[in-house]
Amino acid sequence: MIENLPQTRGRLLANRPLADLSWLRVGGPAEVLFTPADEDDLAQFLAALSGEIPVFAIGVCSNLIIRSGGIKGVVIRLARGFNGVEILPDGRIRAGAAALDAMVAKRAAEAGYDLAFLRTIPGTIGGAVAMNAGCYGSYMADICESIRVVLRTGERCDIPAARLDFGYRHADLPEGAVVVSALLRAPKGAPAAIVAKMEAALESRAATQPVEDRSCGSTFRNPAGFSSTGQADDVHDLKAWKLIDDAGLRGFTLGGAQMSPKHPNFLINANSATPEDLENLGELVRKKVFDSSGITLQWEIRRVGERVL
Structure with missing residues (x-):
């Protein structure tokens, strides 16, 4: 397929393994991995790319x-040229989609703007937008x-946040759109106080989560509709980790995958796990939690690519 793709100033690699680019260090290859040189390059490539070829954007x-079967079509990975962080004269912050959340938080703090919550979120701004990370x-x-995207047609447009229909771990992005940057606003604060706030959050995270292990953070969403007051159906007072713990699955292993002994809602690559180990353990947890509580946990981690039978 690579021989029939549009010309680019970026880089095209056929059958590029993705495991080393994955936070969990697992996964098959991209049929083609495309690293665009800049936004113009990305737009021109997508405009010339056959609509029959699927595209999928990744960050970290x-x-x-x-x-294990990898991802078919063109996998787009934004890198240099998409990771800038700019503090605008009016105090807003423009962050490239490839900018790490933690770096954006630190740059904002230096300028006296409080995006401290981003400091503990692993990933990039593009992914944070797509998942409404928090x-x-x-x-x-x-x-x-607002966000700036390149559509599957190659057209570029800015989308106000109000049109993204943000929800719990959700943003309504156009099909095939690639987020290239986000315009953020943040409250002002004293840089030293914001830094202290970030350091406290990091310490709290390290005390309760397996930050030294390979995980993707929370594996399952906290179930909605279980408020202690019963006043709303979009609250999440019932915690997924408690359901997993009550089902006796803290520290449970399958192959090289494990539900963390430190925080049972963290699925970790404990011992050279395969993608199948990780996904199968997650599905086993869902079954056992349903058997013990009657509640079906919903994945928060996305599973992508082709299964190997």
Whole structure:
């Protein structure tokens, strides 16, 4: 396929293994991996690419299990040229989709803007937009003013946050669109105080989560509709980790995969796990939690690519 793809100033690699680009260090190859040189290059490539060829954008794959069969079509990975962070004169922050969340938080803090919650979120701004990433009660929906995307047709457009229909781990992006940057707004604060806030969050995370292990963060969503007050159906008072713990699955292993002994809602690559080990353990957990509680856990980690039978 690579011989029939549009010319580019970027880089095209056929059958490029993705495991080394994956947070979990697992996964098969991309049929073609495309690293565009810049936004113009990306737009021109997509405009010339046959509509029959699927495209899939990745960042640092911090919320993905890539199956052993790899990903068909063109996998787009944004790198240099898409990782800038700019503090605008009016105080808004423009962050490239490939910019790491932690780096954006630190750059904002230096300028006196509080994006501290991003400091503990592994991943990039593009992924944070797509998943409405958040923690400690703050989400991308709270700070995102608009995003810039390149559509599957190669057209470029800016989309206001109000049109993204942000929800729990969800943003309504156009099919095939590649996020290239986000315009963020943040409250002002004293840089030293923001840095202290970030350091405290990192310490809290290290105390309760397996930060030294290979994981994608929370494996399953906290179930909705179980408020302690019963006043709303979009709250998440019931925690997935508690359901997993109550089902006796803390530390449970399957092949090289394990539900973390430290935090049972973290699925970790404990011992050279395969993608099948990870996904099968997750499905086993879902079954056992349903058997013990009657609640069906929903994956928060995305599973992508082709299964190997």
